[in-house]
Amino acid sequence: MNPGDPALVHPAASDAGAVPDYVQALERDAYYLSPEQRALLRKAWVAGAAAHAGQTRQSGEPYITHPVAVARILATLGLDVETLVAAILHDTIEDTPLTRADVAQQFGETVAELVDGVTKLEKLRFANRQEAAAESFRKMLLAMSRDLRVILIKLADRLHNMRTLGAKAPESRRRIAVETLDIYAPIAQRLGMNLIRAELQDLGFRALHPWRHAVIAKRISSRPQARRDALAQIETSLAQRLALEKLDHELVSRIKAPWSVYSKMLAQRRSFMQVMDVFGFRVVVNTVADCYHALGVVHSVYKPLDGRFRDFIAIPKANGYQSLHTVLFGPYGSPIEVQIRTREMHLIAERGVAAHWAYKLGTETGNSAQARAATWIANLVESQRGTGSSLEFLENVKVDLFPDEVYLFSPKGDILSLPRNSTVLDFAYAVHTDVGNHAVAARVDRRLAPLRAKLVSGQTVEIITANAAAPSTQWLEFVATSKARTAIRQALKQLQHEDAVQLGHYMLDRALVGMGTSFDRVPMARIDAFLADNRYPRLEALLADIALGNRMPQQVAEELAQEAGAGPKGKKSRKAPPASVAREPILISGSERGIISFAQCCMPIPRDEIMGYHSAGRGVVVHRMDCPNVADYRKSPDRWVPVAWDRQVSGDFNVAIRIEVDNHPGVLAQVAAAIAGAGSNIERVEYLERDSNIAVLRFAIEVTDGRHLDEVIRGVRKLHVVQQVQRA
Template identity: 65%
Template structure:
């Protein structure tokens, strides 16, 4: 748009009519399915929009009001309700004109004003996972969708018209907008089941981002050999004849994959154009569900289906509500032809998704299964937002959900859950309930125990085994694929980390205060509150966590809390860290303790802690070669020792010299496994014709466990020596 924000509006001015033919076309489309009073409101929205945008033009030179009208036309083609069409006409008015929100609410109702306001917040979004502001804008868009899902329908129509008129933009802007469209808007349209908008967004985005590739594939699609086109016509005629013989009322439509769909299949499967099997296909639309299966039997009797390529999305609909039968048939073309079979209602939902049969009786209600699924998806995203993820992380989680390529999994009671491709039993557990996921210990798939990181396949039945004492592990983040599972795991780990940090920070500050012959309980409340306020800590727990994470030195905090005593003791040297009272650790403080990889301390070793900003306490063995460097900063030493009872497994490195012959590695690995130890990694350090040197990184419980492993491996005939690194 070329004009700046309009001056204050005189709402009593005569309304201009810059686009009489365009608004007549819109009213004709809307009048075909809306009552007269709705058409009157749409006309009033046009008059108000034309007045508000008067004098503003698009980069193409057209009056700006042509754009909101075109957006409303796209939505009218989807048979959206009158409120949505009014909001579409006014969707830029709050952002770019002086039209008051209150006037929109008074004239068209509060729901229209809310939709306009919701879309307005999205107008200047530039999606980029590198920029926190852009990710925050995306979060706001999802929140607007959760309040009224029609907001995203207006935004999708707005983006579609912008893509249709992209030629007036600079090359750089075209590429940026096209990339946004392919990464965000088209996937959202697909997730909401609006196939007709999704397909056009994909092809227009492809054309703008990769114009040469688009041109080549579009030409290939248009210039198919005459023989191939004739064969397709022959198949169409035979299909029609065969289904008619079954006395089934039907509608038969041939279809060709779009350029973007063909390109992604070529790219993902590394195929040439001629190797893409289902470029051509047919859609059979019938009246009733049972007629779908009757038609399927008819086409299978005419052409043989490919084994394993039949999909029943009627019995198990996609997450966006899509229903259809898909089958791939051998044809006289020499390559398979896809046939889709569905009812008229399913066809409408397949093309228009949540816009199909729109019923909007009151805010938050939805009119069909696709709308219910879409609202559930949006609400699920917003529920995950309650964990206060950083905006960039929230955007990445949503992107995962935008490319589901689903598998359909059964619960033990026969219910069906749709999960993304490569989902695991753990993703399934979190899909059932967050508490089920957090306490998962094992899973049965089709009644057989499997690892919780196994990949699930459609049709499997999954049963989750839980234990009250079980908790999420950081390793779970390496294999879960759903945003719900990832968010819940991170939330739990951050909560545990914070609790551990507060506990350890409290002990560290107490030790520092003991050197001043006092304790935290004896610090006057007003002094403590003043220190927190001066250093911008909202509460004591945040200060204690900061100490444990190495961002505050406990000695300095202790002296600041007791300025009188610290001044008296300031001339006295602090006791050596080695001789201070030690903090006992039991291994459960993993959130704020890091076990160094230079010396791999394990229970039973004599240890010390070194406070590192941002990392917290890093634990080293007292015989670590780096101790000499750390001794130069005694104020960062934390005197620690192992508690009597220690939990968990700890990494340690063992260096093996073995005979260089086949099977030596397997024997060592088997001996380690027999001692109930996991092997994290194996590296060859050096080899010659006679001796191999291998370094195993393994997990042990303590020095006793490590000694048992060393004894057992030394007895192997192929091992010459074993030593701890």
Template identity: 65%
Template sequence: MPTAAVAPADPAVLPPYVLELKDRVAYLPERQVERVLRAYVVGARAHAGQARKSGEPYITHPVAVAGILAELRLDAETIIAAILHDTLEDTELSRAELAGEFGETVAELVDGVTKLDKMQFSSRQEADAESFRKMLLAMARDLRVILIKLADRLHNMRTLGAKDAPSRRRIARETLEIYAPIAQRLGMNKFKAELQDLGFRALHPDRYRVIEGRIRAALGNRREVMAKIESALAARLEAEQLPARVIGRIKSPWSIYSKMRGDHKSFAQLMDVYGFRVVVSSAMRCYMALGVAHALYKPVDRRFKDFIAIPKANGYQSLHTVLLGPFGAPIEVQIRTEEMDEVAERGVAAHWAYKTDSAPANSAQARAREWISALADSQVNTPSSTEFIENVKIDLFPDEVYLFTPRGDILSLPRNATALDFAYAVHTDVGDHAVAARVDKKLVPLRTRLESGQLVEIITAPSAVPNPAWLEFVVTGKARTAIRQYLKHLQHEDAVDFGHRMLDRALDALGSSLDMVPPAVLDRYLEESKLRRLEELLADIALGNRMPDQVAAKLLASRGVRKGEGKPALPPHASEKIRITGAERGVLSFANCCHPLPGDDIVGYLSPGKGIVVHREECPNVAELRKSPERRVAIEWDRSVQGDFRAELRIEVINRPGVLATIAAAIAAADSNIENVEYVERDASAATLLFAIEVRSRKHLAEVIRRVRRTGVVSGAYRHPM
């Protein structure tokens, strides 16, 4: 039930931190300020008696979070939700009471931020991942959820000292891996920078202290040079009648540390760069200011980037150029408008417009909504929360490449993205049926890595489908999720089909078939086995979790027939072998001890969870496996087998220069691919090599061995094991 309206707060009895918040929200209409103060009264009453680790009243934390958001000049609902963001989780206040007092919007925001502590999970990692997943879904409904969460995390990082060391490290690592990249993805660079530095200080306090000290010392020596460059830039802009603000930029400890580690540069190399920001009134004047800067100092070749014409994925716009300064040191200059500067610092929070649905969002907000909408689609096809969060981490990768579609649209992808990532970014169907790509009108394979500015066209074929090898080179979460989803579906279909054949074979050996088992008997067996559908039973059999002979025996023993008919009506008889093509995904695997090939006599053994492991009949390990006859599966190769299979060649050679190249050329000439090569034995005159190669069949392997023996540099070539 809704609570009775809370009386307006009396300013005379408000604590100093609430009066400070009141000053910060003065940009809101007076009636909304009263609602904010009323939220404080409700929150203080709900959190009464609760304290933070530091000993302060708990309510000081949500009020501080609201204060951070007030600095961004956000709307009253966001500020109120920030004050009440922990009430549903930590107090007796109900969602209905919250909605009744402050409206459904505030209740939705608070609910979106609330963690899932009351649910049971198998691990802390899974709970965190599921909580994060829920928050992202709430973000998809309302972006303000993540703004509250980021402000909450920022205040927690500012007051992290009260936590114990393991908690500090865990929270700091999560901040650096998830929350700072989200702030960057949403264009909120001011939040991102503070979260990164606070996270760095908590995770690596000694490294932080050393780098911060060296930055302070270096700045002392650079002030005069920076002042000269700044005044020269300002004077030249004024002479050209271009009103502008010129601000010197200082690198943060985290950016120095990550560049030292990622770019393998020394501290001196990174600090020997002077950074400035030039802010003008219009986009046209940005380009004019660029001309002024290039006239003042020589630009460094290939170091100019135009993020105004092609904005970053988070809406960031600016011109970037590097100049050669008067002292031989590089000068990095960013040129942007006041509005671009606002968006660069505040991202989605800049010029917040939530008054009406038709209110225009800035570019950062529009792009953020597109990204979050894509994440919401992705999570539907990702059953595991931990897998989902890994996909999100991939998409939060800070460096991007910007690519053009044939229609002139711009797509942004993480660095190292491939043509296949691009295909999935266009549409899942395009990715699923992709066969190749044209990059700048040149035909390239799908694994080709893309670079900014390229024009990419995907070539598709209706018959093309994803294959497991694709997972090795895609980098985007969307591509990875779509491929895994398709393969899981395919694997399940193959397992059901194979399990059906195995159970039919087992029943056939007992003179029956699956069609002859009464539905009531089958349903009872499924219920006793806690399986929902026949497909689950069949997949379980194919994956080696249930023995087909045992299942067949139980089904026939429990048919509910009349006395005297307990045994099958037909005598047991030998059934045909199950034929395999080698392409039964997730059901078949080939033993590494003997590497069976099409053409070999083979036998299968069920291994729990793996399915059927295929061995050659003459494999030394088969003798041991015969001790478990119930696991044996009679199989043989199908007439039409396609694809490559691994084989091993043991080659004895005369040890002389160029012998390895000669053998490799012979293997390649036989249309086989070399996966690996290693020396087994080696002395001055002879050596034994072990080649792992790909062949299509036993016959193809024989052809490879013939070509190798003809080289004249080998004394013996054999299949391994013999």
């Protein structure tokens, strides 16, 4: 039967003049109900219209049109009459004189329970985490545990509100859109209701970012002719092969929604064309065996992309979703995404818990999505008994709703949410920027963990700090949050600036000492005049510029010393300082940040004899004295800077070793193991030469000093496959 079958029209519908069009539309959508059940719908409309008499929506329409529209959404999903009646009455207890007892008396206790359960949701404001909102959410979950239809009514209610959001004020539209994207769409996804989830997301996106939505929607609809032709060609090839295999199937191309495109652009940092440069198809067949048969067919048409096959039939998703996913090499250079599922799986994928609705969970067997949803809610109800507060319970629920986030606890019980793959250091910066800047390690569930350790939901994290600790550039390699990344970069800039000021002061003072005076003896007025003449806002900017090599300390010193060391006739003093003072080197401790760097041409390490070259824009670059480039640097003696290793130098320094080995299978692994056994980390490896007998490898490794390098070389030389090893 279909909605237009005369046998399905309610008997009273002949009195069309007395029944509004929106009620007749509801009855057509609920064609699957018996005449008695449709009569109950009419009775619910009469009761609801009377209760809401005089109330209007912001659009000016009678308020009763909204709950009837909610019932229509549920009717299109095939929900039972009790759910539809409760949907029509879902605002009565909250906003009208009608009481719960009145609803129970006229429509039964089940309907009253559903309406009461939905009513508890009306006071929720998910955008904040206040205890009252969390308590309301907890009560709603308890109502859901008794009857899952509570949340189905609320989702339909939210969907209709989103469809008619234009009548709201801008601030209200934004708040409701944020609620929808943060809570309602994820709940719909968790319940497997992908049709409702997709529409909620798209409507939320349109309300939150109308211009972005319009641009993306327009570009999706205006596909180039070449792409349409390519899509048709691929579809024809797949359909032809499936037909030859005599597989009863439906093959449709999948159109991406604006929200889906926008989300992928943000998450994957890809352009619109990169996201859209994918052809998507769905194959719907009759049986599970046909699914795997169809998989073989599509793989015979186009070769599959390695590592991109997922079997969600054998291992369904948490919300009951089942399909085979594969990605194929397309004939036009673009990948082809194909989903293969049975008709029942397709119904469940779109409607989730609402597919083939079992009127009372527990008494009749529902589909896999219903069973998984019931298990999920039962687990939530069980967990809420052990939580200390409703707020904690709400956060536990969010762990399930947002699998791409991890929820973590501080020692005091505070809850922080971070993106998946976040590390201890991300947590430290989430607590406070100062905590992150001085973090050294952590206790994760009371066990020591390094800053780069990845975190999972439910862990308790305590950050260990030290006043002397400071960010390093390596930290940027293992943080996942933008807050941590931004804070680290800001701290590094500040530390680099502080180091630059300190080094610039040292270099300028050494230059002044070489002219028979010192920085302390230069009059402040002369310094201020120099700063003004050269447009420096403050002294620190000048000193940092000197350290970076943008100004030579000797030139600045000459100008400053003109008056500082002037004699009675205006002649500046040229008294030479003691050699020990003039040549006092900069001591390198290994903690330098940005201003002192190590040349890649010779890669100096502690215990090497070194020299410093003042390079414009780079600061002091340290070279080994036997570096081939030193000869060129001798041509600019004014840029030479005396440097030496501090006695307490520490840290890891990059160095390269050249290894000649027998060219046999497994040799590379043996050498790598020997290097690791000597306590060194391998940064990269490359082949310099290779033939049938000998291979020459270059390893870039990290060592603490020359002694450590010697240990690494000795360990590698012990291998019988090694012919020669030396520092590169």
